Amino acid sequence: MAEETIQALLVEDNEEHAQLLQRLLIESDEPIFEFRRFSTLQSALLALHAPGAPATPGAGDAPIARRFDIVLLDLSLPDSEGIETFLRMQERAPDLPIVVLTGTDDEGLAVETVKRGAQDYLVKGRVDDRILVRSLLYALERKKTQYELKRARDDLEQRVEARTAELLAANALLQKEIAERKRAESAVLESNRQLADALEKLRETQEQVIQRERLHALGRMASGIAHDFNNALAPILGFSELLLRRPESLRDYERARGYIEMIHTTAEDSAKIVARLREFYRYREANDLFTPVSLNDLIQQVISMTQPRWKDQAQAQGTQVTIKTELQNIPTISGNEAELRELLFNVVFNAIDALSERGTVTFRTSMREDSAVLQVSDTGSGMTEEVRSRCLEPFYTTKEEHGSGLGLGIVYGIVRRHDGTIEIESAPGKGTTVTIALPLYKEERVPVRKEPSSRIEETLRILVVEDEPLVREVIEVYLREDRHYVETAVNGREGLEKYRAGTFDLVLTDRAMPEANGDVLAAEIKQINPRQPVILLTGFGDLMSGAGEKPEGVDLVVGKPFTMDSLRAAMAEAIRPRDPPPPNGAPPGDRLPPPQG
Numbered sequence: 001m002a003e004e005t006i007q008a009l010l011v012e013d014n015e016e017h018a019q020l021l022q023r024l025l026i027e028s029d030e031p032i033f034e035f036r037r038f039s040t041l042q043s044a045l046l047a048l049h050a051p052g053a054p055a056t057p058g059a060g061d062a063p064i065a066r067r068f069d070i071v072l073l074d075l076s077l078p079d080s081e082g083i084e085t086f087l088r089m090q091e092r093a094p095d096l097p098i099v100v101l102t103g104t105d106d107e108g109l110a111v112e113t114v115k116r117g118a119q120d121y122l123v124k125g126r127v128d129d130r131i132l133v134r135s136l137l138y139a140l141e142r143k144k145t146q147y148e149l150k151r152a153r154d155d156l157e158q159r160v161e162a163r164t165a166e167l168l169a170a171n172a173l174l175q176k177e178i179a180e181r182k183r184a185e186s187a188v189l190e191s192n193r194q195l196a197d198a199l200e201k202l203r204e205t206q207e208q209v210i211q212r213e214r215l216h217a218l219g220r221m222a223s224g225i226a227h228d229f230n231n232a233l234a235p236i237l238g239f240s241e242l243l244l245r246r247p248e249s250l251r252d253y254e255r256a257r258g259y260i261e262m263i264h265t266t267a268e269d270s271a272k273i274v275a276r277l278r279e280f281y282r283y284r285e286a287n288d289l290f291t292p293v294s295l296n297d298l299i300q301q302v303i304s305m306t307q308p309r310w311k312d313q314a315q316a317q318g319t320q321v322t323i324k325t326e327l328q329n330i331p332t333i334s335g336n337e338a339e340l341r342e343l344l345f346n347v348v349f350n351a352i353d354a355l356s357e358r359g360t361v362t363f364r365t366s367m368r369e370d371s372a373v374l375q376v377s378d379t380g381s382g383m384t385e386e387v388r389s390r391c392l393e394p395f396y397t398t399k400e401e402h403g404s405g406l407g408l409g410i411v412y413g414i415v416r417r418h419d420g421t422i423e424i425e426s427a428p429g430k431g432t433t434v435t436i437a438l439p440l441y442k443e444e445r446v447p448v449r450k451e452p453s454s455r456i457e458e459t460l461r462i463l464v465v466e467d468e469p470l471v472r473e474v475i476e477v478y479l480r481e482d483r484h485y486v487e488t489a490v491n492g493r494e495g496l497e498k499y500r501a502g503t504f505d506l507v508l509t510d511r512a513m514p515e516a517n518g519d520v521l522a523a524e525i526k527q528i529n530p531r532q533p534v535i536l537l538t539g540f541g542d543l544m545s546g547a548g549e550k551p552e553g554v555d556l557v558v559g560k561p562f563t564m565d566s567l568r569a570a571m572a573e574a575i576r577p578r579d580p581p582p583p584n585g586a587p588p589g590d591r592l593p594p595p596q597g
Contacts (some may be wrong), residue, residue, distance in 0.1 A: 293340060327365045332440070383432060460506055504535070506533050
C-alpha cells in the first residue's frame with residue numbers, strides 16, 4: 001500500500017475546502033493520494049457508473065482516469081443533503097469504503113451514517129493531516145477486510161452449496177436404493193407369504209392323506225381282528241349253546257368238562273389275538289430271556305413241523321412245493337427260540353402262499369460281520385413295488401378274506417426285538433427273497449425270575465373298582481375263593497369314597513370308568529397313602545406294556561382277560577415287601593381275619 005498511489009473520489013462543492021484537503025494530504029508522509037474531485041453528487045455517481053468516461057463538464061470537475069479505491073464524501077452538496085447523500089452514494093458504490101467529511105456537526109447524523117455503513121464521520125475544521133490520513137487508511141483496511149470476509153463467505157457458501165448438492169444427490173441415490181430394497185423386501189415377503197400358503201396347503205393335504213391312511217389301516221385292522229375273533233368265537237358260541245340247549249348234558253361230567261375246557265381254551269386263544277397286536281411295536285423287555293439258538297437246527301425243525309402245510313395240504317390243492325436248504329456252518333445266535341420259530345412259520349407260510357402249481361422255497365444261511373444271515377427265497381408270483389413297500393404294515397394283506405395281515409407284521413416286530421434287520425426283495429413274476437440278519441450270541445447275565453407263590457395265604461382286605469358287572473363279579477368270586485375280604489365300587493368316585501372310609505391292603509381298579517377313571521383314582525389314592533399297592537386291570541394291558549406305559553400311582557398293570565393264576569401272581573407282586581417305610585409314612589392296611597361263610 002505504501003508504494004502505491006491511492007485513487008480517491010472526492011465529492012466536495014467548496015473549492016477552498018478541496019484545495020485544503022489536497023494540501024494536507026500532500027504534506028503528509030503517508031502514502032500518496034491522488035484525488036478526483038466532483039462538485040455534485042450526480043456527477044460523482046455518473047463517474048462511478050461509467051469508469052474511464054469523461055465526467056459531465058462542470059466547475060472544477062476532472063476527467064476519470066481509472067477505478068477508485070475510496071470515497072471522501074461531503075453530505076451538503078448542491079444537489080443532495082444529509083443522510084440521503086450517503087445512501088445514494090452507497091447504493092451506487094457498495095464495494096467502496098466511504099468516509100464522510102462534512103461541516104455538519106450532528107452527533108445523531110454521525111451515528112446514523114456509521115450504522116448505515118460509513119467507515120468514519122469527520123467534521124471539517126477538526127481534523128489535521130494525520131487524523132485524515134489515518135481515517136482514510138483505516139477505512140481502506142476495514143473495507144478490504146470486509147471484502148475478504150465477504151469473498152471467503154461467498155466461497156464457503158459456494159462450497160456448502162456444492163457439498164449440499166452432492167449430499168442431495170447421494171441422498172437421492174440412497175432413497176432410490178432404499179425404495180428398491182423395500183420393493184425387494186416386499187417381493188420377498190410376498191414370496192414368503194405364498195410359500196407359507198403353499199406349505200399350509202401341503203400340510204393340510206398331508207393331514208388328509210394321513211387321515212385317509214389311518215382310516216384304511218383302521219379298516220384293515222378291524223377286518224383282521226374281526227376275522228380272527230369270529231374264528232375264535234365260533235367254538236365258544238357253539239359249545240355254550242349246546243350246554244344251554246341241552247341242560248341234561250351237564251349230567252355227563254366228562255362231556256360237560258370237555259365242552260368247558262374247549263370254551264376256556266378258545267377264550268385264551270381270543271385273548272392271544274389282542275396280545276399279538278403288541279408284537280408289532282413291543283421292544284425287548286428287561287426280563288426277556290435270550291439264549292443261544294442254533295439257526296440251522298431251528299430251520300430244519302420248522303421245515304419238519306410245516307411239512308403238512310407245504311407237502312400234504314399243498315398236494316391236495318394241486319401244488320407241488322420243493323424245499324431246498326443251503327446252510328453254512330454258522331455260530332449260534334442270541335434270541336427267544338419260540339419267537340424265532342414263530343418268525344420262521346410266518347415267513348414259510350407266506351412263501352408257500354405265493355406259489356401256484358409248482359415252486360421252490362430255498363433256505364440259505366451265511367455270515368455277515370457279527371450277524372448270522374437267513375435268506376428265504378421263493379419262485380412265486382412276486383410283489384409289485386407298492387405291495388413290497390407295505391407288506392410289513394400290520395393288517396395289510398392281499399389275500400382278502402383268507403388272510404388277516406398279521407404274519408409279516410409280527411415277523412417285523414420279532415426281528416426288531418432281536419436287534420436284527422429285515423430286507424425284502426421282490427418283483428412281479430420273479431419271486432421274493434426275505435433277508436433277515438440276527439446278532440450272534442454273546443455271554444450275558446441271565447435275569448433271575450422271581451416266581452410268586454401260587455396263592456397268598458394271609459387274608460387281605462381288597463377294594464375292587466370295576467364298572468362292568470360281570471367282570472366285577474368274576475373278580476369278586478376269584479378273591480373270595482382265596483378267602484379275601486372284598487369291597488366293591490362301580491366307578492372311580494365311589495371307589496375313592498369307600499377308600500377314604502375304610503382301610504385296605506390292596507386296590508384293584510379298572511381304567512376306563514365313568515365319573516373318574518382308574519388313572520385319576522390311583523393318583524388320588526397315592527396322595528392319601530403313598531405306600532398303598534394299586535393294580536390297574538385293563539383291556540389295554542398288553543398294549544400298555546408294549547408301549548412301556550404305566551400311569552402315575554399304579555404299581556402294576558394287568559391285562560384283561562386274566563386268569564385266577566395270573567391275578568394271584570400280580571397280587572403277590574404288588575404286596576411284596578419293598579423298601580422299609582419312612583418314619584412318618586402311612587402304615588399298611590390292617591389284616592383282617594378270614595371272612596366266615
